[in-house]
Amino acid sequence: MFGRPNLYTSYKAETSVLPTWTQRVAALLLIVIAVTLPFNLPVFRDLPIIGYLGDGDWIRISTTALIFAAAALGLNLLTGVSGQVSLGHAFFMGVGAYAAVYLGGEPGSRVWGHGLPMWIWLPGAGICAALVGIIVAPAAVRVRGLYLAIVTVGLVFIGIHLSRLLPEISGQAEVGRTFPELDLRWWKEEDPVVSFADDGRWFGFLDVTERQATYFFALGLLVATVIVSKNLIRTRTGRALQAVRDRDVAAEIMGVPEFRYKMIAFSISSFIAGVAGAVFASFLGRVPPETWSLLLSVEFIAIILIGGAGTTAGPLLGAFFVVLLPDHLDHFVSWMSDQAIGSSVWGRFWDLFVSTGVGDFGFVADFQPAPGSPLPSSLLDSVLYGVLIILFLLFEPRGLFGIWIKVRSYWKGWPFTY
Amino acid sequence: MSLLAVVIAQEETVEALGASALDRLIHAFGRGLAQGSIYALVALGFVLVFKATQAVNFAQGAMALVSAWFFSMVLVDWRIPGRWMSADRYVEWFLSLLIAIVLAIMLGMIIERLIIRPMIGEPLFAIAVITLGLESILRTIGSDAVTVTNRSLVIPWGARSFKILGATIFWSWVATVIVTALAFVAVYWFFRTRYGIAMRAVAFDQEAALAQGISVGRVFAIAWASTAVLALIAAVCFSMSPFGVGTVTVATTGLALRALPAVILGGLDSVQGALVGGLVIGIAEVMAGNYLATYTSTLGTGYALVVPYAMMLIVLLVRPYGLFGTPEIRRV
Numbered sequence: 001m002f003g004r005p006n007l008y009t010s011y012k013a014e015t016s017v018l019p020t021w022t023q024r025v026a027a028l029l030l031i032v033i034a035v036t037l038p039f040n041l042p043v044f045r046d047l048p049i050i051g052y053l054g055d056g057d058w059i060r061i062s063t064t065a066l067i068f069a070a071a072a073l074g075l076n077l078l079t080g081v082s083g084q085v086s087l088g089h090a091f092f093m094g095v096g097a098y099a100a101v102y103l104g105g106e107p108g109s110r111v112w113g114h115g116l117p118m119w120i121w122l123p124g125a126g127i128c129a130a131l132v133g134i135i136v137a138p139a140a141v142r143v144r145g146l147y148l149a150i151v152t153v154g155l156v157f158i159g160i161h162l163s164r165l166l167p168e169i170s171g172q173a174e175v176g177r178t179f180p181e182l183d184l185r186w187w188k189e190e191d192p193v194v195s196f197a198d199d200g201r202w203f204g205f206l207d208v209t210e211r212q213a214t215y216f217f218a219l220g221l222l223v224a225t226v227i228v229s230k231n232l233i234r235t236r237t238g239r240a241l242q243a244v245r246d247r248d249v250a251a252e253i254m255g256v257p258e259f260r261y262k263m264i265a266f267s268i269s270s271f272i273a274g275v276a277g278a279v280f281a282s283f284l285g286r287v288p289p290e291t292w293s294l295l296l297s298v299e300f301i302a303i304i305l306i307g308g309a310g311t312t313a314g315p316l317l318g319a320f321f322v323v324l325l326p327d328h329l330d331h332f333v334s335w336m337s338d339q340a341i342g343s344s345v346w347g348r349f350w351d352l353f354v355s356t357g358v359g360d361f362g363f364v365a366d367f368q369p370a371p372g373s374p375l376p377s378s379l380l381d382s383v384l385y386g387v388l389i390i391l392f393l394l395f396e397p398r399g400l401f402g403i404w405i406k407v408r409s410y411w412k413g414w415p416f417t418y
Numbered sequence: 419m420s421l422l423a424v425v426i427a428q429e430e431t432v433e434a435l436g437a438s439a440l441d442r443l444i445h446a447f448g449r450g451l452a453q454g455s456i457y458a459l460v461a462l463g464f465v466l467v468f469k470a471t472q473a474v475n476f477a478q479g480a481m482a483l484v485s486a487w488f489f490s491m492v493l494v495d496w497r498i499p500g501r502w503m504s505a506d507r508y509v510e511w512f513l514s515l516l517i518a519i520v521l522a523i524m525l526g527m528i529i530e531r532l533i534i535r536p537m538i539g540e541p542l543f544a545i546a547v548i549t550l551g552l553e554s555i556l557r558t559i560g561s562d563a564v565t566v567t568n569r570s571l572v573i574p575w576g577a578r579s580f581k582i583l584g585a586t587i588f589w590s591w592v593a594t595v596i597v598t599a600l601a602f603v604a605v606y607w608f609f610r611t612r613y614g615i616a617m618r619a620v621a622f623d624q625e626a627a628l629a630q631g632i633s634v635g636r637v638f639a640i641a642w643a644s645t646a647v648l649a650l651i652a653a654v655c656f657s658m659s660p661f662g663v664g665t666v667t668v669a670t671t672g673l674a675l676r677a678l679p680a681v682i683l684g685g686l687d688s689v690q691g692a693l694v695g696g697l698v699i700g701i702a703e704v705m706a707g708n709y710l711a712t713y714t715s716t717l718g719t720g721y722a723l724v725v726p727y728a729m730m731l732i733v734l735l736v737r738p739y740g741l742f743g744t745p746e747i748r749r750v
């Protein structure tokens with residue numbers, strides 16, 4: 001069995017979550033790394049490339065990546081597994097966030113809130129988003145393909161308008177309101193049982209900082225989402241969803257009710273989106289309604305495409321790639337400009353790309369120039385974003401996961417080419 | 419979306435020009451017609467690309483912004499051809515527009531050649547998403563370029579207006595309507611020519627058209643070039659009276675999104691649908707903005723921008739392929 005990833009000797013082996021030993025070891029390693037990463041252990045600190053990743057800021061970015069990965073898995077169930085292209089994922093995340101703040105936020109003179117504990121508002125956010133998904137689904141099931149993508153664009157705009165209409169829930173435009181903190185209380189007591197948004201001591205021996213605590217909460221959320229989505233894909237429902245994706249008419253002829261399964265896909269996807277949106281909003285603390293815009297939806301589409309649509313590992317890879325990209329790019333640009341100041345041959349080379357001061361030629365600048373050329377490095381990542389989407393779709397439509405498949409099949413047959 | 423916020427701020431100043439109710443109606447109707455014509459222009463671009471390549475071009479707004487930026491560079495910064503000749507203001511302006519149109523054609527053809535043609539045969543969704551990636555690139559570069567200096571388009575007729583029965587009508591509205599009419603006539607004429615028939619054949623069945631000896635690639639190039647030209651013209655119209663004050667703004671990128679309801683209302687693959695959808699959506703938006711203004715406290719500020727999307731959703735519930743769109747025949 002070893003070295004033959006596609007050889008299955010029993011049905012049970014084929015449908016198991018982690019069919020091969022490589023995958024089991026990789027999953028275990030991933031979990032170990034994910035758990036130990038925020039502790040800034042010497043091992044990671046001394047590694048050459050990821051050395052700077054150990055600082056506190058990086059933990060916040062990877063927490064964002066974890067939350068985005070969870071949300072992307074939700075979109076993946078709808079777009080990757082059941083083939084319904086949705087640009088409305090940000091809308092469902094927003095619905096979840098505002099349901100959470102309505103249930104769990106502190107009531108004020110101009111805002112509504114009930115101050116309920118997290119074990120109510122977190123599932124509540126998911127359920128509200130799922131209900132909205134179920135309301136929208138009958139309309140969405142009638143239209144297909146690109147029409148659906150455009151309808152869901154409309155959903156985003158209507159959602160932003162609604163949030164302007166109800167400042168009692170969403171807070172002021174451009175400002176937003178304070179979202180409930182990530183902490184576990186039984187009811188409205190003073191002291192939380194476990195707080196994920198504060199320094200604390202866990203299990204009696206583990207001192208965690210605020211950022212590490214939030215990181216672990218997001219990690220828990222992601223692991224739960226991965227388990228749900230991985231298991232959903234290999235059940236009857238998951239196979240039905242894939243049948244609908246591959247050919248909806250054929251699926252219906254085989255006895256898979258298209259309408260029901262599209263409803264299921266919409267509701268599960270929006271449930272996950274709602275929960276992730278609520279966690280994302282309370283992780284940021286204060287969110288203006290404009291956050292839930294079309295750009296966020298496009299970002300999720302980019303995540304699942306770059307990672308590899310229809311797989312579970314793909315959105316995880318994609319989320320880390322897309323969320324960590326701007327940070328790495330900033331580091332790269334400042335490294336380039338450090339090089340460009342030097343007068344070596346390499347310095348001349350990098351100087352072609354980077355502008356080190358006003359008037360110096362270059363495509364990017366690490367200082368903040370006046371708008372116009374050159375691009376500041378903060379804008380470079382949204383250009384690169386587009387370039388990456390295009391390059392992946394042109395050359396590797398199956399995304400990062402597809403690259404892994406290629407590498408695997410190369411080594412599987414090595415030294416032969418097949 | 420800050421882009422929309424800019425537009426809303428302009429929308430708030432809906433002037434109650436003209437005293438009587440009839441004057442207000444005429445003013446609103448003229449404005450709606452102009453606004454709808456711009457939507458129809460953008461929608462026509464969507465339809466042409468969809469007919470030829472079966473893709474939705476989400477980058478149309480960004481293409482409009484970039485080509486309008488080129489136009490302003492040609493017209494104001496380089497003064498081509500004005501620096502070599504001393505002709506009438508109008509002549510110079512239209513000659514510059516011609517050069518900008520050539521640039522837009524090049525932009526469209528480069529985009530088509532580099533990223534659309536290799537995607538022939540890929541799923542439609544992938545092509546739509548690739549245009550989203552393109553949008554991200556063009557929007558970032560274009561908006562970075564137009565926010566630094568005020569990119570003026572020196573519209574020759576400026577903000578001049580005339581009166582019909584006491585209602586103010588701007589000359590730029592008239593120009594917009596005329597340009598749109600010309601564009602639709604040109605497209606109708608184009609569909610009767612050799613390449614127009616080729617494009618209709620490609621829209622019907624790509625492989626069959628290929629087998630008949632039609633160069634599908636050239637049809638793609640024509641479709642994208644004409645979309646880029648339509649985007650440029652729409653952006654120039656967008657910079658004038660109903661929306662702007664003669665300068666290219668970042669809000670141009672939102673143009674494609676604002677025209678989407680018009681495209682869907684008319685049907686993604688129908689030219690007359692683009693016209694009808696654009697006009698209906700434009701007039702509905704302006705009328706709702708003017709006559710429901712007393713209910714702003716219930717509807718919320720900027721509700722007029724949501725009216726098109728609400729109309730789109732309702733129409734799609736009744737007719738999933740728009741008013742004039744061809745229903746997709748589904749086979750196993």
